[in-house]
Amino acid sequence: xxxxxxxxxxxxxxxxxxxxxxxxxxxxxxxxxxxxxxxxxxxxxxxxxxxxxxxxxxxxxxxxxxxxxxxxxxxxx
Numbered sequence: 001x002x003x004x005x006x007x008x009x010x011x012x013x014x015x016x017x018x019x020x021x022x023x024x025x026x027x028x029x030x031x032x033x034x035x036x037x038x039x040x041x042x043x044x045x046x047x048x049x050x051x052x053x054x055x056x057x058x059x060x061x062x063x064x065x066x067x068x069x070x071x072x073x074x075x076x077x
Contacts, residue, residue: 003009054061060073 004012054063058070060075061070062073063070
């Protein structure tokens, strides 16, 4: 059976190992991304709950997150 040169085999093997490593890293990053997306959903839910509580206490308002000051939101008919 014919063979490629040892140097060529080592080059191809090295490139394949690098590719496998990168693909593995992508898997890790995707897993981290998935976990972070779940965390974003949880934090969005907390924010929504807090907004509802504030709306119940103060009515519809717009809050300046730097100062805590708010203005009422008036709905047009």
